[in-house]
Amino acid sequence: MTTRVWDYLPEYAAEKDDILDAVQKVFGSGQLVLGESVKGFEAEFAAYHGLPYATGVDNGTNALKLALEALGIGPGDEVVTVSNTAAPTVVAILGAGATPVFVDVREEDFLVDTAQVEAAITSRTKALLPVHLYGQSVDMEPLKRIAERHGLKILEDCAQSHGARHHGRLTGTMGDAAAFSFYPTKVLGAYGDGGAVVTADEETDRAMKQLRYYGMDKVYYVVRTPGHNSRLDEVQAEILRRKLTRLDAYVAGRNAVARRYEEQLADVTGPGGLLLPATNPGNTHVYYVYVVRHPERDAIIEALRAYDIHLNISYPWPVHTMSGYEHLDWAKVSLPVTEKLAGEIFSLPMYPSLDEGLQDKVIGALREVLARV
Numbered sequence: 001m002t003t004r005v006w007d008y009l010p011e012y013a014a015e016k017d018d019i020l021d022a023v024q025k026v027f028g029s030g031q032l033v034l035g036e037s038v039k040g041f042e043a044e045f046a047a048y049h050g051l052p053y054a055t056g057v058d059n060g061t062n063a064l065k066l067a068l069e070a071l072g073i074g075p076g077d078e079v080v081t082v083s084n085t086a087a088p089t090v091v092a093i094l095g096a097g098a099t100p101v102f103v104d105v106r107e108e109d110f111l112v113d114t115a116q117v118e119a120a121i122t123s124r125t126k127a128l129l130p131v132h133l134y135g136q137s138v139d140m141e142p143l144k145r146i147a148e149r150h151g152l153k154i155l156e157d158c159a160q161s162h163g164a165r166h167h168g169r170l171t172g173t174m175g176d177a178a179a180f181s182f183y184p185t186k187v188l189g190a191y192g193d194g195g196a197v198v199t200a201d202e203e204t205d206r207a208m209k210q211l212r213y214y215g216m217d218k219v220y221y222v223v224r225t226p227g228h229n230s231r232l233d234e235v236q237a238e239i240l241r242r243k244l245t246r247l248d249a250y251v252a253g254r255n256a257v258a259r260r261y262e263e264q265l266a267d268v269t270g271p272g273g274l275l276l277p278a279t280n281p282g283n284t285h286v287y288y289v290y291v292v293r294h295p296e297r298d299a300i301i302e303a304l305r306a307y308d309i310h311l312n313i314s315y316p317w318p319v320h321t322m323s324g325y326e327h328l329d330w331a332k333v334s335l336p337v338t339e340k341l342a343g344e345i346f347s348l349p350m351y352p353s354l355d356e357g358l359q360d361k362v363i364g365a366l367r368e369v370l371a372r373v
Helices: 009-027 036-048 059-068 088-093 140-150 204-211 234-244 249-269 297-305 323-329 337-343 358-370
Strands: 054-055 078-082 097-102 125-128 152-156 179-181 195-199 216-217 289-291 346-347
Touching: 009 234, 036 054, 036 195, 036 216, 054 204, 059 088, 059 179, 059 195, 059 204, 078 249, 088 097, 140 152, 179 204, 195 204, 204 234, 234 249, 234 346, 249 289, 249 358, 289 323, 297 358
Parallel strands: 078 097, 078 125, 125 152, 152 179
Antiparallel strands: 054 195, 179 195, 289 346
């Protein structure tokens, strides 16, 4: 049986009746766009985070882009972030007309090295965009102090951190706004695309709701530019409402899978060999992906194909090395840790409905391959 890093079919089998009921509810409602399901999900997602406002949008990339625009970030502005992220983080910054400025990450957790952030700030810097990568939070306290000193906005990229906590606080509640993706692979995933922005600020929320709907404040009347057609679909919103009630259970399931890896791979890990992900003090990890490291990464992935195990790399190419951005002259950017990690990291299968037998297959095969490399 082919084993991959993610599979939604076991979860769908368990939740099929509820998912199909959600679809039927929307189709029978008489309103297919920006109806009660979107309004309900927005209220419930905001409440989950202890915040007053949430705006559903069509995907996580636009959640970031529109949030930047709602925060007043645009052409001529710089946004400090990382290159060790999915490309949509940077696509959104550029889409808002701003310029990404990269700082390196830390080897121990793959997250932004907060000690390097202040040196990257210029007179054009308007925002910090921390990426809560792989399922755990960035150390937000130093970033908040930097933002306060320099008068900067903080937009949290929570695409991979639904339900993760930092000293008891949920990611998404520690900046001026936070953007989420509900792409199917996410900890809280839809059955298609979707995204949302949460905030405690009424004006930011008002701007978000205008920006996602052509810049309109009321039907056919534009009050804000640029406007977008970026609405969360009613069907996806209703599915997300149902799944939101199970989010904590999904997180618990992912942690159970992570513990099994830690227990059964403990004796084959160490310096110069396989390194398992570490959870920082004060953090609650949700393991969106289970990222490990090994200097012989490519050989390991290739050898595992013989066992019909197909793994993933998140991410093999740092954004600043991609040919599509050559015109931005990022070749001069020095991010040695980011580039080193890109050659060593890979992901083991991780989803809450992962069968123990399949996980044992991966663990057994990985142990055999490690003994040979």
